[in-house]
Amino acid sequence: MASYCLTVARLQVVLGHGVRRLHVAAAYRAKVAMSRFEPTSYVSYDKLQSNVEIVRKRLNRPLTLSEKIVYGHLDDPHNQDIDRGRTYLRLRPDRVAMQDATAQMAMLQFISSGLPRVAVPSTIHCDHLIEAQTGGVKDLARAKEVNEEVYNFLSSAGAKYGVGFWKPGSGIIHQIILENYAYPGVMLIGTDSHTPNGGGLGAICIGVGGADAVDVMAGIPWELKCPKVIGVKLTGSLSGWTSPKDVILKVAGILTVKGGTGAIVEYHGPGVDSISCTGMATICNMGAEIGATTSVFPYNHRMRTYLEKTGRGAIAELSEKHKDLLVPDEGCEYDQLIELNLDELKPHINGPFTPDLAHPVSEVGAVAKQNGWPLEVKVGLIGSCTNSSYEDMGRAASLAKQALDKGLKCKAQFTVTPGSEQIRATIERDGYAKILSDVGGVVLANACGPCIGQWDRRDVKKGEKNTIVTSFNRNFTARNDANPATHAFVTSPEIVTALAIAGTLDFNPETDYLTASNGEKFKLDPPNGDELPARDFDPGQDTYQHPPADGSGLAVNVSPSSNRLQLLEPFDKWSGGDLEDMQILIKVKGKCTTDHISAAGPWLKFRGHLDNISNNMLIAAVNSENDGVNKIKNHLTGEYGGVPDVARHYKANGLSWVVVGDDNYGEGSSREHAALEPRHLGGRAIIVKSFARIHETNLKKQGLLPLTFSNPSDYDRIRPDDKISIRGLKTFTPGKPLTAVVKHSDGSEETLQLNHSFNETQIEWFRAGSALNRMKELQRH
Numbered sequence: 001m002a003s004y005c006l007t008v009a010r011l012q013v014v015l016g017h018g019v020r021r022l023h024v025a026a027a028y029r030a031k032v033a034m035s036r037f038e039p040t041s042y043v044s045y046d047k048l049q050s051n052v053e054i055v056r057k058r059l060n061r062p063l064t065l066s067e068k069i070v071y072g073h074l075d076d077p078h079n080q081d082i083d084r085g086r087t088y089l090r091l092r093p094d095r096v097a098m099q100d101a102t103a104q105m106a107m108l109q110f111i112s113s114g115l116p117r118v119a120v121p122s123t124i125h126c127d128h129l130i131e132a133q134t135g136g137v138k139d140l141a142r143a144k145e146v147n148e149e150v151y152n153f154l155s156s157a158g159a160k161y162g163v164g165f166w167k168p169g170s171g172i173i174h175q176i177i178l179e180n181y182a183y184p185g186v187m188l189i190g191t192d193s194h195t196p197n198g199g200g201l202g203a204i205c206i207g208v209g210g211a212d213a214v215d216v217m218a219g220i221p222w223e224l225k226c227p228k229v230i231g232v233k234l235t236g237s238l239s240g241w242t243s244p245k246d247v248i249l250k251v252a253g254i255l256t257v258k259g260g261t262g263a264i265v266e267y268h269g270p271g272v273d274s275i276s277c278t279g280m281a282t283i284c285n286m287g288a289e290i291g292a293t294t295s296v297f298p299y300n301h302r303m304r305t306y307l308e309k310t311g312r313g314a315i316a317e318l319s320e321k322h323k324d325l326l327v328p329d330e331g332c333e334y335d336q337l338i339e340l341n342l343d344e345l346k347p348h349i350n351g352p353f354t355p356d357l358a359h360p361v362s363e364v365g366a367v368a369k370q371n372g373w374p375l376e377v378k379v380g381l382i383g384s385c386t387n388s389s390y391e392d393m394g395r396a397a398s399l400a401k402q403a404l405d406k407g408l409k410c411k412a413q414f415t416v417t418p419g420s421e422q423i424r425a426t427i428e429r430d431g432y433a434k435i436l437s438d439v440g441g442v443v444l445a446n447a448c449g450p451c452i453g454q455w456d457r458r459d460v461k462k463g464e465k466n467t468i469v470t471s472f473n474r475n476f477t478a479r480n481d482a483n484p485a486t487h488a489f490v491t492s493p494e495i496v497t498a499l500a501i502a503g504t505l506d507f508n509p510e511t512d513y514l515t516a517s518n519g520e521k522f523k524l525d526p527p528n529g530d531e532l533p534a535r536d537f538d539p540g541q542d543t544y545q546h547p548p549a550d551g552s553g554l555a556v557n558v559s560p561s562s563n564r565l566q567l568l569e570p571f572d573k574w575s576g577g578d579l580e581d582m583q584i585l586i587k588v589k590g591k592c593t594t595d596h597i598s599a600a601g602p603w604l605k606f607r608g609h610l611d612n613i614s615n616n617m618l619i620a621a622v623n624s625e626n627d628g629v630n631k632i633k634n635h636l637t638g639e640y641g642g643v644p645d646v647a648r649h650y651k652a653n654g655l656s657w658v659v660v661g662d663d664n665y666g667e668g669s670s671r672e673h674a675a676l677e678p679r680h681l682g683g684r685a686i687i688v689k690s691f692a693r694i695h696e697t698n699l700k701k702q703g704l705l706p707l708t709f710s711n712p713s714d715y716d717r718i719r720p721d722d723k724i725s726i727r728g729l730k731t732f733t734p735g736k737p738l739t740a741v742v743k744h745s746d747g748s749e750e751t752l753q754l755n756h757s758f759n760e761t762q763i764e765w766f767r768a769g770s771a772l773n774r775m776k777e778l779q780r781h
């Protein structure tokens with residue numbers, strides 16, 4: 001037994017800070033990694049098994065896979081109240097991952113906590129701040145220069161507080177996690193909404209805001225409402241033009257952007273084995289677009305092969321020994337069950353403007369003509385955290401090769417984003433990169449790029465109606481290029497490549513012909529590509545900085561004059577009374593994502609400076625009063641101005657304010673800036689029909705009141721110039737609604753009931769002014 005425990009213990013560094021990128025054989029890399037074992041990274045399947053057995057005995061029923069992993073990480077499995085969809089769980093995640101745009105605020109909050117070092121293995125990944133302009137090499141060099149201050153801050157903060165640092169150029173956070181940190185049964189939280197990507201390796205990986213990450217890094221149990229479980233049973237097998245992406249495109253069409261809210265989507269059934277590990281990751285990644293807490297696949301031979309190929313054979317062996325723990329119990333029950341026959345699934349393309357508007361590729365052309373969507377494809381973009389695996393690139397290259405052999409190049413512009421330095425180096429070595437370049441592709445940096453709006457697009461003017469097709473996950477208005485007239489569609493890399501070659505949205509590669517340079521008509525053969533490289537992956541350049549054993553003597557400097565970084569000041573505590581006569585800042589009409597609340601793109605550079613980035617608050621939200629954006633009435637002056645400007649004026653004059661919104665408010669990214677900014681500019685409450693999960697939690701963490709209309713139609717009773725009082729805060733308790741007294745400008749009043757989902761701990765955050773304030777209070781006691 002002692003020998004077994006030692007083996008497990010040595011393994012855990014791989015489950016901790018990860019395998020360092022060295023230009024050596026995979027076996028040697030694993031050996032180096034094992035030598036860096038840290039006690040805080042010890043996670044044993046024995047512990048997971050023990051907790052699962054305790055809970056299974058208590059509940060006296062079979063468990064789903066997601067329940068096993070989630071309940072297996074309970075802080076107190078003996079006494080935790082467990083009721084799917086109702087109770088809050090206190091969990092102990094194994095590790096934390098942060099991308100550079102959200103890591104700035106997360107690390108600033110951790111610094112404010114006063115703690116000396118993170119309590120769990122944590123990493124920072126530089127992927128969000130690299131703008132796509134001309135190509136990978138030049139774009140990366142420019143990003144390092146422009147963002148030097150931020151990169152130095154993150155690097156030094158990581159070294160001081162024990163956080164691993166993946167340098168710019170290393171790749172997209174979710175691909176790095178899949179290659180290094182995810183494994184069957186692990187629980188990981190990440191400060192990005194597409195963290196669920198790791199579910200492709202049988203992991204429970206959940207997107208959170210930075211304040212949640214701070215809790216886990218501080219060693220505090222992390223709270224999550226006990227998820228419901230949606231089962232997706234897959235039968236048949238993928239073939240031809242149908243890809244893993246089509247599974248989630250179809251599921252998004254079924255469940256819509258809010259159908260997965262509060263639930264984990266658990267895939268199972270015989271069809272699973274026809275999907276590669278990275279294909280499963282694609283499906284889990286885009287599960288964020290249906291509001292799911294996360295998504296997960298059961299352990300199988302595809303995962304074992306991927307672990308072995310990425311230098312983690314020892315973990316694969318351990319997973320194999322515990323495979324009964326890493327699949328659902330026979331007879332387990334789901335809250336909802338969807339069945340999908342992969343034999344019948346057709347290639348899909350979703351959009352524009354929302355990722356749940358699903359169309360078979362064979363039908364989208366007709367729908368586009370009917371709706372007046374531009375048919376010409378201006379740009380095709382493949383890659384991103386969703387679809388940038390070796391298999392994805394290989395299948396796209398197989399189509400590009402066919403076009404080249406017939407003397408064709410892409411009619412549309414074409415960009416390629418490798419998911420990681422390892423993928424870039426390997427597709428370059430194996431010839432895929434050259435084929436994609438020869439067909440007209442521009443290989444961008446190993447970064448998020450156009451997927452998150454980091455795209456200096458110059459081929460169309462702002463306001464010019466046009467169509468782009470991408471293998472990304474999200475296609476909200478203006479997200480990719482800041483142009484609200486761009487019609488963005490999401491699909492598989494294979495379909496993107498085919499449409500970029502054809503240059504038109506109404507091209508169906510399964511039935512339609514292309515014309516070769518010699519005038520010959522031909523059809524593209526279905527794509528093909530190896531799941532994994534025949535040789536080992538080429539790790540490329542070493543881009544990882546491991547933290548020193550003791551960083552206490554290191555300094556982290558933030559200049560008071562910086563316009564990129566700003567140390568945080570604590571938010572004010574609750575006054576102890578009700579919130580009276582608050583002005584409605586804006587009544588938002590329709591979809592309001594975190595992109596509407598806190599835009600990305602050029603604003604990313606201010607993610608570490610709360611006051612500066614607050615100048616983008618709600619500037620893309622539609623005002624119900626006039627259907628305009630960033631144009632609201634200042635009720636103190638009677639003049640119209642931008643949303644942040646009016647909010648600042650109210651705050652300067654001591655006038656608290658609220659926002660009123662529609663359904664699924666705050667869907668999309670995990671960015672907590674969408675909660676920090678309203679709090680910083682004087683907001684007190686956000687009152688809507690319904691919230692997206694991450695945003696609702698982020699608002700609570702910052703001391704705001706996220707409230708929902710008891711009767712959703714009460715939204716229509718609110719007028720943009722109303723004042724609202726929120727009463728009942730002196731007796732604020734879980735499950736007890738609050739009351740809103742609405743004063744209209746004509747002197748009349750209405751009383752409405754407002755619901756909330758606060759538990760006792762979260763009410764303490766509100767009273768203290770924020771979760772961080774409450775953490776400091778507890779430290780003092």
